[in-house]
Amino acid sequence: MTTVLDVQDVTKVYGTGDTAVHALRGVRLTVDQGDYVAIMGASGSGKSTLMNILGCLDVPSGGRYLLDGLDVGALDDRRLAVLRNRRIGFVFQSFNLIPRMSALANVELPLAYGGVKAAERRRRALAALAQVGLADRVGHEPNELSGGQQQRVAVARALVTSPALLLADEPTGNLDTRSTEDVLGVLDRLSADGRTIVLITHEDDVAARAKRVIRLVDGRIVEDRRAAPVAGPPPGPMGTGVRHR
């Protein structure tokens, strides 16, 4: 089995001296291809910092981080940008679609930066939108879409480059129950298709959909529980699907 993520003793310190804040105090973590990992923790536990480092948006203060066997710390800005473009798909809590651009244009954006030709770009973007069930909304701008639809566009945008890793930072944090179910359903399907997913959440019922749950406290991993085998399907919706929010 291939290791997608290999995090070795990563630390992150903000500030210096007396005011230094230790966000991560030596995190060790490997994620295999096809795994579906939920990282949980209270705010301030360092889960967002970890996520930013995994997404190559931030660099660790210490330790090593290998993505697909590539040491991220050794890369310059330009190659980091290429890495983010090709290997990582990012889904944010606040959707982060670009306003005044249609859903299709938003999904095409990573491909445009990746240098994909227009026709090919359009074909792949439409396929990604169909995959998240928005084939009939391609021409809508973000402000014409519901929160759930916007987040699904964001998932399509994250998927469209066929990245090695899909990172989702509290993807359901701003969504109502129904939309949450929509988005989690999409993630379940992607996981079943063998896509590697790492998501951050502080909701137990979201974490329950993952194959593996990691709990962070004060910048350290305190629990690493496997709920389902990497190779198998994700656990899916719990019991009757009754959700507490």
Place this chain on the structure above:
Amino acid sequence: MTLEVLRFALRGLAANKLRSGLTTLGILIGVGAVIMLVAVGNGSSQQVQKNIERLGTNTLTVMPSTSGGRGGGGGGGFARLLRAAGGAAQQTGPRAQAKSLTVDDARALADAKSAPSVKSVSPVVTASSANATYEGTAHAIQQFVGTYPAYFEASNDPVARGTYFSDDDVLNDRKVVVIGNTVAEDLFGTVDPLGRQITVSGVNFTVVGVLKTKGSSGFQDADDVAIAPLPAVQQSLTGYGALNQIVVQAKSPKTVDAAQSEVTGILNQRHDITGSNTADFQILNQASLQSAISSSSRTFTVLLGAVAAISLLVGGIGITNIMLVTVTERTREIGIRKAIGAPKGAILGQFLVEATVLSLLGGLLGVAAGVIGSQFTVVGVQPVIVPSSIALALGVSVAIGLFFGSYPANRAAKLRPIEALRHE
């Protein structure tokens, strides 16, 4: 991808049409002002040049020096006093005993051996405000000139109708006259003046030609003139005294300076001017006058251009300002773009293109405004567009876009994605 970057930039501009429009206006005014003001400067200098050319080309005008040459004011009066004293032989002060210009002087200048660069010499006497009448109609001719036929060519005075008078007319003392357009209209109206007689100070002159219109230069109407043979004018109007001036025409523009030194040499000798004395004549060199005036009008043009350039600079600062606002406003968008893998160059390009499109658009509109504005007469000057000023203004406006856009664009490109994303 370059195409995509261009599209993102245009989309960014289109999202804020009013803001983009106002920024463009700043550059438009700057570029328009540069083109327009340089055209005005150029137009006025061309107008002055034309006025000078109207006076004749390759010519030197020799005049008695009445204003003291190097000695400054006052000397003239003193010199006249000496002359009135009957040519007393004392040499008081720096000035030699002043002699007036005579026909003999003119004849000496026409000597091909001592003055090889001189093509023609025309002695000139001038009577101002000579009253002319024709069948009861009266007109005061501003300038009544008595001279030789060579004068017409030297002073650039071609006839429109009829002919010039000839050397024969001069020698035989005939009373013929060539009149300017204003004189012809005032005296004759619609009647053809050729062959008719006008009376000036009781003497009848036959009109043989009408000069081509020159237009007014400043306060003087260059067409309110009559030119007749020298002896005829001396006899009837001015008397046989001193000449008002001698117009010397050089053989070519290149020999004007040589002719000037030859003329100076001959007259110095004839008027007993030696090294320490101030000459009693002065030579007006058309070419040097022209170059002096054109250099001063060039300064004027540069000055106008500089003022306009300042407004172009202000427009450029406007671009920086608006681009900084845009970058700040779109920090989050920049963060998103970077998070999904936009390279630094793409972000830099996007904002640079935005700034350059603004300035280029402003530049093009400014060129249009400048060209249209130059079609109108501005305070009596018909602007003449300098083509290089258009290229320069356009080039500068693009350079301004790149230069003033590079700081905000760099700031956008350098943003760390993580910080840009946190920006609200």
